[in-house]
Amino acid sequence: MQLHRFKPQFESAGFQIILVGLGNPDEAEAFRKQFSPSLPIICDPEKILYHAYGLKKVSVAALASPSLWLNGLKTLAKGHMPGISKDNVMQMSGVFLIDTAGDIRYAYYSKDPSDNPSVDSLLALKKDGLK
Numbered sequence: 001m002q003l004h005r006f007k008p009q010f011e012s013a014g015f016q017i018i019l020v021g022l023g024n025p026d027e028a029e030a031f032r033k034q035f036s037p038s039l040p041i042i043c044d045p046e047k048i049l050y051h052a053y054g055l056k057k058v059s060v061a062a063l064a065s066p067s068l069w070l071n072g073l074k075t076l077a078k079g080h081m082p083g084i085s086k087d088n089v090m091q092m093s094g095v096f097l098i099d100t101a102g103d104i105r106y107a108y109y110s111k112d113p114s115d116n117p118s119v120d121s122l123l124a125l126k127k128d129g130l131k
Contacts, residue, residue, distance in 0.1 A: 004036040006119045013126040015097065020044050022091060050091060053104075057090040058112060095122065097130065105130050 003010070003017050010017055019041040021028040032041045044050060095117055097106040106125055108117045 003119070004038045006123075007038050009119070009123055013123050015122075015126070018042060020049050022047065022050075047091065053094060053096060053107070055092050055094050055109065058092050097122070097125065 003019075007017060017039050019032065019036055019039050021031055021041055021043060022045055023031065023043065024045055025043050028041045028043045032039065042049070092113070093110045093116070095106075095108040096104055099105050106122075110116060
């Protein structure tokens with residue numbers, strides 16, 4: 001998901017996007033420049049945030065699932081080259097909406113590396129009363 005393309009929509013809905021990556025600062029900056037040039041990124045090589053938010057590692061079975069490979073082919077067909085992690089390819093991601101008090105208002109835990117909520121579903125949360 002290339003969230004930087006939707007930054008204006010998120011900002012007008014009152015959200016700020018911050019990426020978290022596993023790599024060191026140089027790797028994180030290279031990732032940010034390639035995939036999300038307009039977004040800030042936090043480096044978390046020790047996975048402190050990943051553990052704090054309960055993000056798990058993907059199973060070998062999930063990596064071998066046909067749906068993951070199909071989603072990868074769909075991504076390639078759209079002209080997007082998926083990034084390859086230099087760190088732990090087994091680390092799952094997630095999406096969290098955190099209010100200004102630090103409370104998690106929405107949490108999405110990816111089921112496999114290709115599983116992300118749609119931009120529309122995230123933006124709809126504001127319309128549904130998430131503040």
